[in-house]
Amino acid sequence: DTAVSQTPKYLVTQMGNDKSIxxxxxxxxxxxxxxxxxxxxxxxxxxxxxxxxxxxxxxxPNRFSPxxxxxxxxxxxxxxxxxGDSAVYFCASSQVGxxxxxxxxxxxxxxxx
Amino acid sequence: xxxxxxxxxxxxxxxxDTVTLNCSYEVTNFRSLxxxxxxxxxxxxxxxxxxxxxxxKSGRLSSILDKKxxxxxxxxxxxxTGDSAIYLCAVPDRNQFYFGTGTSLTVIx
Numbered sequence: 001d002t003a004v005s006q007t008p009k010y011l012v013t014q015m016g017n018d019k020s021i022x023x024x025x026x027x028x029x030x031x032x033x034x035x036x037x038x039x040x041x042x043x044x045x046x047x048x049x050x051x052x053x054x055x056x057x058x059x060x061p062n063r064f065s066p067x068x069x070x071x072x073x074x075x076x077x078x079x080x081x082x083x084g085d086s087a088v089y090f091c092a093s094s095q096v097g098x099x100x101x102x103x104x105x106x107x108x109x110x111x112x113x
Numbered sequence: 114x115x116x117x118x119x120x121x122x123x124x125x126x127x128x129x130d131t132v133t134l135n136c137s138y139e140v141t142n143f144r145s146l147x148x149x150x151x152x153x154x155x156x157x158x159x160x161x162x163x164x165x166x167x168x169x170k171s172g173r174l175s176s177i178l179d180k181k182x183x184x185x186x187x188x189x190x191x192x193x194t195g196d197s198a199i200y201l202c203a204v205p206d207r208n209q210f211y212f213g214t215g216t217s218l219t220v221i222x
Contacts, residue, residue, distance in 0.1 A: 033209065041151070041199050043212040055208045090155060094210070101147055102203065102210050104155035 003027050006091045006105035013081055014113055021076045021108045023091030029103070030096040031055075032074040034066060037088040037107070046089075049074055050096055081112045116140055119202050119213035127221050130192050134216045136202030137184040146185050148176055149201040151215070156201055159187070192220045 006023040013019055025032060033056075034046040048056035052068045063079045074091060091105040120135045138146060145163045149156035160169045162178035162185055169176050173192075178185045189196055199215040 031208070041215050041217075043156075043201065043203075045209045045211075048208050050208070092210075094205075099144060101158045101161050102205075103158070106155050 004091055004093055004103050004105040006089075006108055008108060009106065010109050010111075012111045012113065015081055015083060017081050018077070018079045019081060019110070020078070021089055021091070021110075023074050023076070023105055025072055025091075025093040025103070027093055027103060029093035029100075030071060031094050032068065032071070033092045033094075033102070034074065034076050035090045035092060035104075037090060039087070043090070047074075047076075078110075081110075083112050086110055086112045116206065116211040117202055117204050117213040119200075119216050121216060122214065123217040123219070125219045125221060126192055128193060130220075131188065131190045132192060132218060134187040134189075134200050134202075134218070135184060136187070136213055138202070138204045138211075139183060140204050140206035140211070142206065143180065144205055146178055147203045147205075147210070148185070148187050149203065151199045151201060152197075159200075189218075192218075194220050194222055196220050 004025045031050045033048045035043045046060045047066045049068045051071050065077045068074045088107045088109050090107045092102045094102045117138045147161050148159040160176045165180040173190045176187045197220045199217050201215045202213045203210045
């Protein structure tokens, strides 16, 4: 009965490769997010989707492309991976407007070699 | 500019000590302030505060919000080694949650 699940948990890949991370939530939330957590543990928003529509796209390289087939799923595809993309990526969901807590997936630790 | 600022950045205490973590914020339309605890995996939710002066409590943890001065504190009494973690403060604004840099708490036996 996992609330927000993302896969894979770990991803080790070489520079230049393309990879995807999948995320699903069963909380019935309207809004889903991708956050990147760097080595200093700072959580920075990358994307926010509300009912499958992109509403936030922070200054993220266009090598990162989110896709939301329905409001319960938000996947992240990354093209031409670079060393600097190494981080932990968290998927999260909440009700629209921040009226409820943000619920996180367990994270995907991406290592680019 | 930083919307959410936490202090201190890190803290080392002995078991049994009481700690106070601080979070100040600046957002356009305040709705709530949230506290999270992050150990090895994902941040886990602790408290959501919406009203000034009303303390939220869970065991040895408590938190309060001051909407006039735009800050919140998280108190942990009688700390235990299991309290060692990063404590994150977040505020929703304009379709996202802004996080502070976190306070790294280490509790020494």
